[in-house]
Amino acid sequence: MTGSRRLNVVVGISGGIAAYKAVNVVRALVLDGHDVHVVATEAALRFVGMPTLEAISRNPVSTDLYDGVAQVRHVSIGQAADLIVIAPATANTLAKLAHGLADDLLGNTVLASTAPLVVAPAMHTEMWNNPATQANVALLRSRGITIVGPGSGRLTGTDVGAGRMSEPDEIVRSALAVVPGAQGSATHGAHGSVAPGDLSGMRVLVSAGGTREPLDPVRFLGNRSSGRQGVALAAAAVERGASVTLLAAHLEVPVPDGVTVVAVQTAADLADAALAHAPEADLVIMAAAVADYRPASVAEEKIKKESAGERLTLELVRNLDVLAAVAADSPAGQVVVGFAAETADGDDLLRIGRAKLERKGCDYLVLNRVGWSLGFASEENAVAVVQRGGDIVMEASGSKATVAHRILDAVHPALPPRA
Numbered sequence: 001m002t003g004s005r006r007l008n009v010v011v012g013i014s015g016g017i018a019a020y021k022a023v024n025v026v027r028a029l030v031l032d033g034h035d036v037h038v039v040a041t042e043a044a045l046r047f048v049g050m051p052t053l054e055a056i057s058r059n060p061v062s063t064d065l066y067d068g069v070a071q072v073r074h075v076s077i078g079q080a081a082d083l084i085v086i087a088p089a090t091a092n093t094l095a096k097l098a099h100g101l102a103d104d105l106l107g108n109t110v111l112a113s114t115a116p117l118v119v120a121p122a123m124h125t126e127m128w129n130n131p132a133t134q135a136n137v138a139l140l141r142s143r144g145i146t147i148v149g150p151g152s153g154r155l156t157g158t159d160v161g162a163g164r165m166s167e168p169d170e171i172v173r174s175a176l177a178v179v180p181g182a183q184g185s186a187t188h189g190a191h192g193s194v195a196p197g198d199l200s201g202m203r204v205l206v207s208a209g210g211t212r213e214p215l216d217p218v219r220f221l222g223n224r225s226s227g228r229q230g231v232a233l234a235a236a237a238v239e240r241g242a243s244v245t246l247l248a249a250h251l252e253v254p255v256p257d258g259v260t261v262v263a264v265q266t267a268a269d270l271a272d273a274a275l276a277h278a279p280e281a282d283l284v285i286m287a288a289a290v291a292d293y294r295p296a297s298v299a300e301e302k303i304k305k306e307s308a309g310e311r312l313t314l315e316l317v318r319n320l321d322v323l324a325a326v327a328a329d330s331p332a333g334q335v336v337v338g339f340a341a342e343t344a345d346g347d348d349l350l351r352i353g354r355a356k357l358e359r360k361g362c363d364y365l366v367l368n369r370v371g372w373s374l375g376f377a378s379e380e381n382a383v384a385v386v387q388r389g390g391d392i393v394m395e396a397s398g399s400k401a402t403v404a405h406r407i408l409d410a411v412h413p414a415l416p417p418r419a
Contacts, residue, residue: 007034007179010077010113011057012086012106014093015043016165017156018122022087023048024168025120026056029085032176037062039077039106041093065105074105078113085175086110087148088122088165091133097145098136118146118175125161148174151253162254167379167399177239198412200241205281206234207274207288207322209249211267215314216299223289227251229339229368229381230287232404234259237283240408245281247273249288267291267319278326278334282415285337285407286323287366294319327361333416336362337407341370354390363388364411385410 009029013022022044029036036057040050045063053061065074078084086093086106093106097119102108110117119140127133128150141147149166165171208230212220227248234246235256245260247270255261262277264270267290278284293316303312323338330336340356342349353367368383382397385407396406 007082008080009034009036010081010084010109011036011038012084013038013040013044014088014090015041015046016088016090016122017047018088018165019044019047021165021168023052023056025087025171028168028172030058039109041104041106062105065108074108075112078109081113081115083175083179084110084113084115085118087120087171089119091123091127094121094133094136098139116178118148118178120148120166120171121150122165123163124155124159125163128163146174146178167401169399170401197241199237202242202282203280204237204242204244204283205277206230206244206285207247207270209251210289211249211270211291213266213291213294214298215295216303218302221291225289226253228253229400231255232400233285233287236404236408245277271320271322274322274326279331283335284326287339289341290322291319293317323362324360335411335414337364337366337411338362339366341368343370345369353386357386363414366407
Protein backbone atom coordinates (compact mmCIF):
# COMPACT_ATOMS: atom_id res chain seq x y z
CA MET A 1 0.00 0.00 0.00
CA THR A 2 1.51 3.29 -1.09
CA GLY A 3 2.78 5.46 1.76
CA SER A 4 2.08 2.80 4.40
CA ARG A 5 4.33 1.85 7.28
CA ARG A 6 5.80 -1.58 7.87
CA LEU A 7 5.81 -2.01 11.62
CA ASN A 8 7.95 -3.86 14.11
CA VAL A 9 5.20 -5.59 16.07
CA VAL A 10 5.63 -7.49 19.32
CA VAL A 11 2.88 -10.02 19.98
CA GLY A 12 2.77 -11.06 23.62
CA ILE A 13 1.05 -14.34 24.37
CA SER A 14 0.09 -15.30 27.89
CA GLY A 15 -1.05 -18.64 29.26
CA GLY A 16 -4.70 -19.18 28.48
CA ILE A 17 -6.57 -21.61 26.27
CA ALA A 18 -7.22 -18.76 23.81
CA ALA A 19 -3.49 -18.78 23.02
CA TYR A 20 -4.28 -21.00 20.04
CA LYS A 21 -6.11 -18.03 18.45
CA ALA A 22 -2.99 -15.88 18.83
CA VAL A 23 -1.43 -17.87 16.00
CA ASN A 24 -3.90 -16.24 13.60
CA VAL A 25 -3.16 -12.80 15.07
CA VAL A 26 0.51 -13.35 14.26
CA ARG A 27 -0.30 -14.76 10.84
CA ALA A 28 -2.53 -11.80 9.89
CA LEU A 29 0.13 -9.28 10.89
CA VAL A 30 2.80 -11.14 8.91
CA LEU A 31 0.57 -11.34 5.85
CA ASP A 32 -0.02 -7.60 6.15
CA GLY A 33 3.73 -7.19 5.73
CA HIS A 34 4.84 -6.45 9.30
CA ASP A 35 7.92 -7.76 11.13
CA VAL A 36 6.41 -9.77 14.00
CA HIS A 37 8.27 -10.89 17.12
CA VAL A 38 6.51 -13.17 19.57
CA VAL A 39 7.17 -12.87 23.30
CA ALA A 40 5.50 -15.85 24.97
CA THR A 41 5.22 -16.60 28.65
CA GLU A 42 6.21 -20.05 29.86
CA ALA A 43 2.53 -20.79 30.49
CA ALA A 44 1.65 -19.80 26.91
CA LEU A 45 3.99 -22.44 25.55
CA ARG A 46 1.95 -25.07 27.36
CA PHE A 47 -0.88 -24.24 24.94
CA VAL A 48 0.99 -23.40 21.71
CA GLY A 49 4.34 -24.85 20.73
CA MET A 50 7.37 -22.70 19.96
CA PRO A 51 7.95 -24.28 16.49
CA THR A 52 4.45 -23.18 15.42
CA LEU A 53 4.97 -19.61 16.58
CA GLU A 54 8.41 -19.37 14.97
CA ALA A 55 7.15 -20.80 11.68
CA ILE A 56 4.20 -18.41 11.54
CA SER A 57 6.07 -15.29 12.73
CA ARG A 58 9.22 -16.10 10.69
CA ASN A 59 11.29 -14.95 13.69
CA PRO A 60 12.71 -16.66 16.78
CA VAL A 61 10.35 -16.64 19.75
CA SER A 62 11.56 -14.93 22.92
CA THR A 63 10.54 -16.41 26.27
CA ASP A 64 13.29 -16.17 28.87
CA LEU A 65 14.15 -12.98 30.74
CA TYR A 66 17.80 -14.04 30.83
CA ASP A 67 18.25 -14.91 27.16
CA GLY A 68 20.51 -12.54 25.21
CA VAL A 69 21.74 -10.71 28.30
CA ALA A 70 24.72 -9.27 26.40
CA GLN A 71 22.28 -7.64 23.92
CA VAL A 72 20.04 -6.47 26.82
CA ARG A 73 17.11 -8.19 25.12
CA HIS A 74 14.80 -7.68 28.09
CA VAL A 75 14.89 -3.98 27.18
CA SER A 76 15.78 -3.92 23.49
CA ILE A 77 12.69 -5.83 22.30
CA GLY A 78 10.40 -3.22 23.78
CA GLN A 79 12.56 -0.30 22.64
CA ALA A 80 12.44 -1.48 19.03
CA ALA A 81 8.67 -2.05 18.94
CA ASP A 82 6.30 0.19 16.98
CA LEU A 83 3.32 -1.66 18.41
CA ILE A 84 2.73 -4.24 21.15
CA VAL A 85 -0.27 -6.57 21.05
CA ILE A 86 -1.02 -8.94 23.93
CA ALA A 87 -3.44 -11.72 22.96
CA PRO A 88 -4.65 -13.40 25.00
CA ALA A 89 -4.24 -11.34 28.15
CA THR A 90 -5.23 -13.45 31.14
CA ALA A 91 -6.55 -11.98 34.39
CA ASN A 92 -3.08 -12.47 35.86
CA THR A 93 -1.46 -10.62 32.95
CA LEU A 94 -3.93 -7.73 33.25
CA ALA A 95 -3.11 -7.43 36.95
CA LYS A 96 0.63 -7.39 36.27
CA LEU A 97 0.27 -4.81 33.51
CA ALA A 98 -1.89 -2.57 35.67
CA HIS A 99 0.62 -2.59 38.51
CA GLY A 100 3.81 -2.44 36.46
CA LEU A 101 5.14 -5.86 37.44
CA ALA A 102 8.02 -7.16 35.35
CA ASP A 103 8.90 -10.62 36.59
CA ASP A 104 9.06 -12.08 33.09
CA LEU A 105 10.19 -11.04 29.62
CA LEU A 106 6.74 -9.85 28.56
CA GLY A 107 6.42 -7.51 31.54
CA ASN A 108 9.89 -6.09 30.91
CA THR A 109 9.12 -5.61 27.22
CA VAL A 110 6.01 -3.56 27.99
CA LEU A 111 7.75 -1.38 30.59
CA ALA A 112 10.70 -0.73 28.29
CA SER A 113 8.52 0.40 25.39
CA THR A 114 6.84 3.67 24.47
CA ALA A 115 4.88 1.99 21.66
CA PRO A 116 1.06 1.79 21.67
CA LEU A 117 -0.19 -1.18 23.65
CA VAL A 118 -3.26 -3.16 22.58
CA VAL A 119 -4.61 -5.83 24.92
CA ALA A 120 -7.15 -8.58 24.17
CA PRO A 121 -8.42 -10.11 27.44
CA ALA A 122 -9.57 -13.72 27.66
CA MET A 123 -10.78 -15.54 30.77
CA HIS A 124 -13.84 -17.11 32.38
CA THR A 125 -16.84 -14.89 33.00
CA GLU A 126 -16.45 -14.83 36.77
CA MET A 127 -12.82 -13.75 36.46
CA TRP A 128 -13.70 -11.02 33.95
CA ASN A 129 -16.52 -9.70 36.14
CA ASN A 130 -14.43 -9.78 39.31
CA PRO A 131 -14.08 -6.24 40.73
CA ALA A 132 -10.29 -6.61 40.82
CA THR A 133 -10.15 -7.38 37.10
CA GLN A 134 -12.55 -4.59 36.24
CA ALA A 135 -10.47 -2.13 38.29
CA ASN A 136 -7.31 -3.25 36.51
CA VAL A 137 -8.94 -2.81 33.10
CA ALA A 138 -10.22 0.64 34.04
CA LEU A 139 -6.72 1.62 35.17
CA LEU A 140 -5.20 0.40 31.90
CA ARG A 141 -7.78 2.31 29.86
CA SER A 142 -7.09 5.46 31.86
CA ARG A 143 -3.46 5.22 30.70
CA GLY A 144 -4.50 5.15 27.06
CA ILE A 145 -4.11 1.41 26.56
CA THR A 146 -6.50 -0.04 23.97
CA ILE A 147 -8.64 -2.92 25.24
CA VAL A 148 -10.19 -5.13 22.55
CA GLY A 149 -13.10 -7.23 23.82
CA PRO A 150 -13.67 -9.60 25.33
CA GLY A 151 -16.74 -10.90 23.58
CA SER A 152 -19.43 -13.21 24.83
CA GLY A 153 -19.72 -16.81 23.73
CA ARG A 154 -18.56 -20.35 24.39
CA LEU A 155 -15.59 -20.63 26.75
CA THR A 156 -13.62 -23.63 27.96
CA GLY A 157 -15.73 -26.72 28.50
CA THR A 158 -19.47 -26.08 28.65
CA ASP A 159 -19.24 -22.51 29.99
CA VAL A 160 -20.82 -19.71 27.98
CA GLY A 161 -20.59 -16.00 28.78
CA ALA A 162 -18.45 -12.89 28.70
CA GLY A 163 -14.68 -13.42 28.55
CA ARG A 164 -14.20 -14.95 25.11
CA MET A 165 -11.20 -13.44 23.33
CA SER A 166 -12.12 -11.30 20.34
CA GLU A 167 -11.54 -12.83 16.93
CA PRO A 168 -8.03 -12.37 15.47
CA ASP A 169 -9.19 -10.15 12.61
CA GLU A 170 -10.90 -7.77 15.05
CA ILE A 171 -7.77 -7.62 17.22
CA VAL A 172 -5.55 -6.91 14.22
CA ARG A 173 -7.88 -4.21 12.90
CA SER A 174 -8.04 -2.48 16.27
CA ALA A 175 -4.29 -2.74 16.78
CA LEU A 176 -3.30 -1.31 13.40
CA ALA A 177 -5.87 1.46 13.74
CA VAL A 178 -3.89 2.99 16.66
CA VAL A 179 -0.80 3.47 14.47
CA PRO A 180 -1.37 6.15 11.81
CA GLY A 181 -0.42 5.00 8.32
CA ALA A 182 0.19 1.41 9.36
CA GLN A 183 0.34 -1.05 6.48
CA GLY A 184 -2.83 -3.09 6.53
CA SER A 185 -4.85 -0.63 8.62
CA ALA A 186 -6.96 0.27 5.60
CA THR A 187 -7.13 -3.19 4.11
CA HIS A 188 -6.68 -6.70 5.45
CA GLY A 189 -7.33 -8.76 2.35
CA ALA A 190 -9.05 -11.95 3.47
CA HIS A 191 -9.47 -10.68 6.99
CA GLY A 192 -11.93 -7.98 5.97
CA SER A 193 -11.18 -4.35 5.36
CA VAL A 194 -11.34 -1.28 7.51
CA ALA A 195 -11.05 2.31 6.51
CA PRO A 196 -10.86 4.17 9.82
CA GLY A 197 -12.95 7.33 9.65
CA ASP A 198 -14.56 6.62 6.28
CA LEU A 199 -17.99 6.91 7.92
CA SER A 200 -17.12 10.02 9.91
CA GLY A 201 -20.05 12.43 9.88
CA MET A 202 -22.46 9.70 8.75
CA ARG A 203 -25.60 8.75 10.66
CA VAL A 204 -26.27 5.03 10.61
CA LEU A 205 -29.40 3.21 11.78
CA VAL A 206 -29.13 -0.55 12.43
CA SER A 207 -31.76 -3.02 13.58
CA ALA A 208 -30.67 -6.21 15.31
CA GLY A 209 -32.07 -9.19 17.15
CA GLY A 210 -35.41 -10.96 16.88
CA THR A 211 -38.89 -9.58 17.51
CA ARG A 212 -41.36 -11.39 19.77
CA GLU A 213 -45.13 -11.49 19.31
CA PRO A 214 -46.98 -12.21 22.58
CA LEU A 215 -49.59 -14.96 22.83
CA ASP A 216 -50.33 -14.29 26.47
CA PRO A 217 -48.42 -12.76 29.42
CA VAL A 218 -46.09 -15.79 29.44
CA ARG A 219 -45.60 -17.00 25.86
CA PHE A 220 -44.60 -15.48 22.55
CA LEU A 221 -43.86 -16.33 18.93
CA GLY A 222 -40.23 -15.58 18.19
CA ASN A 223 -37.12 -16.67 16.31
CA ARG A 224 -33.57 -17.77 17.04
CA SER A 225 -31.75 -14.55 16.16
CA SER A 226 -29.21 -13.48 18.80
CA GLY A 227 -28.58 -10.07 17.23
CA ARG A 228 -24.89 -10.86 16.86
CA GLN A 229 -24.57 -9.80 13.20
CA GLY A 230 -26.53 -6.59 13.68
CA VAL A 231 -24.50 -5.66 16.74
CA ALA A 232 -21.30 -6.38 14.77
CA LEU A 233 -22.52 -3.99 12.08
CA ALA A 234 -23.19 -1.30 14.68
CA ALA A 235 -19.74 -1.82 16.20
CA ALA A 236 -18.07 -1.70 12.78
CA ALA A 237 -19.87 1.53 11.88
CA VAL A 238 -18.81 3.16 15.16
CA GLU A 239 -15.24 1.98 14.58
CA ARG A 240 -15.31 3.72 11.22
CA GLY A 241 -16.53 7.01 12.69
CA ALA A 242 -20.31 6.90 12.27
CA SER A 243 -22.96 8.07 14.69
CA VAL A 244 -24.98 4.88 15.24
CA THR A 245 -28.50 4.20 16.53
CA LEU A 246 -29.33 0.56 17.20
CA LEU A 247 -32.91 -0.72 17.26
CA ALA A 248 -32.40 -3.64 19.63
CA ALA A 249 -34.86 -6.53 19.74
CA HIS A 250 -34.03 -8.96 22.53
CA LEU A 251 -30.27 -9.05 22.01
CA GLU A 252 -28.22 -11.90 23.44
CA VAL A 253 -24.88 -10.12 23.01
CA PRO A 254 -23.46 -6.95 24.59
CA VAL A 255 -23.98 -3.62 22.87
CA PRO A 256 -20.71 -1.85 21.92
CA ASP A 257 -19.76 1.46 23.46
CA GLY A 258 -20.73 4.58 21.56
CA VAL A 259 -24.06 3.27 20.25
CA THR A 260 -27.45 4.84 20.99
CA VAL A 261 -29.86 2.00 21.81
CA VAL A 262 -33.62 1.99 21.25
CA ALA A 263 -35.18 -1.16 22.72
CA VAL A 264 -38.07 -2.75 20.80
CA GLN A 265 -40.18 -5.80 21.51
CA THR A 266 -42.58 -6.60 18.66
CA ALA A 267 -42.59 -6.08 14.91
CA ALA A 268 -44.96 -3.15 15.42
CA ASP A 269 -42.51 -1.60 17.90
CA LEU A 270 -39.70 -2.03 15.41
CA ALA A 271 -41.76 -0.51 12.63
CA ASP A 272 -42.61 2.54 14.72
CA ALA A 273 -38.98 3.04 15.77
CA ALA A 274 -37.59 2.46 12.28
CA LEU A 275 -40.01 4.88 10.61
CA ALA A 276 -39.27 7.47 13.30
CA HIS A 277 -35.47 7.25 13.11
CA ALA A 278 -34.80 6.27 9.48
CA PRO A 279 -35.48 9.69 7.87
CA GLU A 280 -32.48 11.19 9.70
CA ALA A 281 -30.06 8.42 8.70
CA ASP A 282 -27.62 8.34 5.79
CA LEU A 283 -27.44 4.54 5.95
CA VAL A 284 -30.14 2.17 7.21
CA ILE A 285 -29.29 -1.49 7.77
CA MET A 286 -32.26 -3.66 8.73
CA ALA A 287 -30.56 -6.77 10.10
CA ALA A 288 -33.20 -7.74 12.68
CA ALA A 289 -35.25 -10.91 12.19
CA VAL A 290 -38.80 -9.54 12.12
CA ALA A 291 -41.94 -11.62 12.62
CA ASP A 292 -44.05 -11.79 9.47
CA TYR A 293 -47.19 -12.59 11.49
CA ARG A 294 -48.63 -11.88 14.95
CA PRO A 295 -51.54 -13.45 16.87
CA ALA A 296 -54.89 -11.91 15.95
CA SER A 297 -55.61 -11.59 19.67
CA VAL A 298 -53.50 -11.74 22.80
CA ALA A 299 -54.86 -13.51 25.88
CA GLU A 300 -54.92 -11.37 29.01
CA GLU A 301 -54.16 -14.40 31.16
CA LYS A 302 -51.98 -17.46 30.64
CA ILE A 303 -53.55 -19.91 28.19
CA LYS A 304 -54.28 -23.10 30.12
CA LYS A 305 -54.07 -26.51 28.50
CA GLU A 306 -56.95 -27.62 30.67
CA SER A 307 -59.26 -25.16 28.92
CA ALA A 308 -57.57 -25.24 25.49
CA GLY A 309 -57.92 -29.02 25.13
CA GLU A 310 -55.85 -31.35 22.98
CA ARG A 311 -55.42 -28.83 20.15
CA LEU A 312 -54.81 -25.12 20.27
CA THR A 313 -55.57 -23.15 17.12
CA LEU A 314 -53.96 -19.75 16.67
CA GLU A 315 -55.16 -17.18 14.19
CA LEU A 316 -52.30 -15.07 12.83
CA VAL A 317 -52.44 -11.77 10.99
CA ARG A 318 -49.74 -10.26 8.83
CA ASN A 319 -47.39 -7.61 10.20
CA LEU A 320 -46.30 -4.52 8.32
CA ASP A 321 -43.29 -5.18 6.07
CA VAL A 322 -40.86 -2.91 7.93
CA LEU A 323 -38.06 -3.01 5.36
CA ALA A 324 -40.43 -2.22 2.48
CA ALA A 325 -41.99 0.62 4.48
CA VAL A 326 -38.60 2.14 5.29
CA ALA A 327 -37.45 1.81 1.68
CA ALA A 328 -40.67 3.40 0.39
CA ASP A 329 -40.13 6.45 2.62
CA SER A 330 -36.39 6.67 1.99
CA PRO A 331 -35.26 10.27 1.36
CA ALA A 332 -33.01 11.15 -1.56
CA GLY A 333 -29.42 10.05 -1.05
CA GLN A 334 -30.18 7.55 1.71
CA VAL A 335 -28.94 3.96 1.31
CA VAL A 336 -31.20 1.19 2.65
CA VAL A 337 -29.81 -2.30 3.22
CA GLY A 338 -32.02 -5.28 4.02
CA PHE A 339 -31.27 -8.80 5.22
CA ALA A 340 -32.77 -12.04 3.94
CA ALA A 341 -32.21 -15.13 6.04
CA GLU A 342 -33.24 -18.13 3.95
CA THR A 343 -32.96 -21.90 4.20
CA ALA A 344 -32.45 -22.20 0.44
CA ASP A 345 -28.97 -22.60 -1.03
CA GLY A 346 -27.04 -21.86 -4.21
CA ASP A 347 -29.03 -20.64 -7.20
CA ASP A 348 -32.31 -20.95 -5.29
CA LEU A 349 -31.02 -18.59 -2.59
CA LEU A 350 -29.96 -16.06 -5.21
CA ARG A 351 -33.27 -16.32 -7.05
CA ILE A 352 -35.23 -15.77 -3.84
CA GLY A 353 -32.95 -12.89 -2.88
CA ARG A 354 -33.30 -11.07 -6.19
CA ALA A 355 -37.07 -11.38 -6.07
CA LYS A 356 -37.15 -10.12 -2.50
CA LEU A 357 -34.86 -7.20 -3.34
CA GLU A 358 -37.21 -6.07 -6.10
CA ARG A 359 -40.26 -6.54 -3.89
CA LYS A 360 -38.80 -4.68 -0.90
CA GLY A 361 -37.43 -1.77 -2.92
CA CYS A 362 -34.20 -1.40 -0.94
CA ASP A 363 -30.79 -0.59 -2.41
CA TYR A 364 -28.95 -3.70 -1.24
CA LEU A 365 -29.97 -7.06 0.19
CA VAL A 366 -27.66 -9.21 2.30
CA LEU A 367 -28.39 -12.89 1.69
CA ASN A 368 -27.40 -15.45 4.24
CA ARG A 369 -28.33 -19.09 4.50
CA VAL A 370 -29.71 -20.20 7.86
CA GLY A 371 -30.68 -23.55 9.29
CA TRP A 372 -30.65 -25.60 12.44
CA SER A 373 -26.94 -24.99 12.89
CA LEU A 374 -26.28 -22.15 10.43
CA GLY A 375 -26.43 -18.39 10.76
CA PHE A 376 -28.46 -17.74 13.89
CA ALA A 377 -26.61 -17.55 17.22
CA SER A 378 -23.31 -18.67 15.68
CA GLU A 379 -19.95 -16.92 15.80
CA GLU A 380 -19.50 -16.93 12.02
CA ASN A 381 -21.55 -16.09 8.96
CA ALA A 382 -21.42 -16.36 5.18
CA VAL A 383 -23.24 -13.78 3.07
CA ALA A 384 -23.68 -12.41 -0.42
CA VAL A 385 -24.66 -8.79 -1.04
CA VAL A 386 -26.96 -8.15 -3.99
CA GLN A 387 -27.54 -4.62 -5.25
CA ARG A 388 -30.59 -3.10 -6.91
CA GLY A 389 -30.79 -4.75 -10.33
CA GLY A 390 -29.72 -8.16 -9.03
CA ASP A 391 -25.93 -8.14 -9.37
CA ILE A 392 -23.83 -9.70 -6.61
CA VAL A 393 -21.39 -7.04 -5.44
CA MET A 394 -19.70 -8.94 -2.61
CA GLU A 395 -19.46 -12.36 -1.01
CA ALA A 396 -17.84 -12.86 2.40
CA SER A 397 -17.47 -15.43 5.13
CA GLY A 398 -15.79 -15.49 8.51
CA SER A 399 -16.46 -13.96 11.90
CA LYS A 400 -19.46 -11.70 12.08
CA ALA A 401 -17.14 -8.77 12.77
CA THR A 402 -15.31 -9.48 9.50
CA VAL A 403 -18.56 -9.89 7.61
CA ALA A 404 -19.85 -6.60 9.08
CA HIS A 405 -16.89 -4.66 7.71
CA ARG A 406 -17.17 -6.35 4.32
CA ILE A 407 -20.85 -5.34 4.13
CA LEU A 408 -19.95 -1.73 4.94
CA ASP A 409 -17.23 -1.87 2.27
CA ALA A 410 -19.78 -3.08 -0.29
CA VAL A 411 -22.35 -0.34 0.35
CA HIS A 412 -19.93 2.52 1.05
CA PRO A 413 -19.57 3.64 -2.62
CA ALA A 414 -23.31 4.39 -2.74
CA LEU A 415 -23.26 6.67 0.33
CA PRO A 416 -23.51 10.43 -0.12
CA PRO A 417 -20.33 12.52 0.28
CA ARG A 418 -19.44 13.25 3.88
CA ALA A 419 -20.62 16.56 5.26
